[in-house]
Amino acid sequence: MIKHGEFGSTLTEVVVVTAILSVVSLVFLGTFATLSRFHEKDMLAIKGELLAEEGMEAIRLIKSGGWNILSSLPVGSTRYLVLAPSSWSVTMTPEIIDGIFYRSFRVYAVSRDVSDDIVTSGGTVDPNTLRVDVSVGWNWRNATSTANYQSIMTNI
Numbered sequence: 537m538i539k540h541g542e543f544g545s546t547l548t549e550v551v552v553v554t555a556i557l558s559v560v561s562l563v564f565l566g567t568f569a570t571l572s573r574f575h576e577k578d579m580l581a582i583k584g585e586l587l588a589e590e591g592m593e594a595i596r597l598i599k600s601g602g603w604n605i606l607s608s609l610p611v612g613s614t615r616y617l618v619l620a621p622s623s624w625s626v627t628m629t630p631e632i633i634d635g636i637f638y639r640s641f642r643v644y645a646v647s648r649d650v651s652d653d654i655v656t657s658g659g660t661v662d663p664n665t666l667r668v669d670v671s672v673g674w675n676w677r678n679a680t681s682t683a684n685y686q687s688i689m690t691n692i
Contacts, residue, residue: 584637584672584683591617591639591670592685594624603691606643606666614640641670646688654688664691676679 594617599606605626611617616631617624617639631639644667649660654665670685 556589568654573677579677580636581676581681581683584674584681587633587637587639588670588672588683588685591641591672592668592687594619595641595668595670595687598624598626599689600675603664606668606689607663607691611645612642614642616640637672637674639672641668643668665689 540589545686549566597608603625609626609688616629616632619628619631633639642646645661646667647655647657648665649655649659666689668687668689671678673682675681
């Protein structure tokens with residue numbers, strides 16, 4: 537049996553509880569949206585790193601087909617990779633992966649000093665050694681991110 541005046545206080549309690557649940561729900565949804573954005577950013581970074589690593593492996597496979605393929609590339613010029621039905625090859629056409637990632641690579645001459653150590657300046661250019669830089673870039677929320685790999689390759 538409801539006494540006079542109790543109905544109004546029950547209605548007030550329902551409104552207060554509804555308001556509290558609404559605020560908690562909005563906080564939860566905001567947190568979920570933020571975590572979702574972080575997850576998306578992390579997944580793109582992981583994929584970018586894997587694509588850069590794949591690019592380096594593709595260049596190693598190209599090198600195994602003949603040193604002259606890499607050594608004949610102009611030093612410092614940007615090149616791209618293309619996957620043919622059975623092998624990788626070098627192209628001048630930009631490589632765009634999944635409409636998001638841009639992968640490129642460059643080769644650089646390597647110099648050695650009289651002790652046969654690699655040096656960044658001076659020394660003599662070693663025709664049997666190249667530095668290869670692979671770069672993968674992508675845009676996310678109006679910011680550009682990159683993953684870079686660098687390796688020294690030799691003609692042995």
